[in-house]
Amino acid sequence: MATKYDEKTSCNSCGIGLNQIKVISIDAGCVSGCETTCTACGFADFWCYGFFESGAHMEGKSKKYSFDDSQND
Numbered sequence: 502m503a504t505k506y507d508e509k510t511s512c513n514s515c516g517i518g519l520n521q522i523k524v525i526s527i528d529a530g531c532v533s534g535c536e537t538t539c540t541a542c543g544f545a546d547f548w549c550y551g552f553f554e555s556g557a558h559m560e561g562k563s564k565k566y567s568f569d570d571s572q573n574d
């Protein structure tokens with residue numbers, strides 16, 4: 502099963518808001534860590550290497566993406 506990553510521009514709390522992103526760290530030219538704040542509900546989160554920190558404590562509602570197109574469901 503392909504790993505599904507959290508889309509960092511998508512709010513993990515309300516699932517409909519667009520996140521404002523403040524980049525904290527960059528790894529090999531890609532954003533690896535950033536603070537996110539939802540423009541709809543104000544939910545503040547931290548996204549690192551494909552996942553929201555809040556996802557460890559609650560069921561995330563953010564949009565997901567995967568690098569393996571053949572196994573998307």
Ligand SMILES: [Zn+2]
Pocket residue numbers: 512513514515516517518539540541542543544
């Ligand atoms: Zn939100």
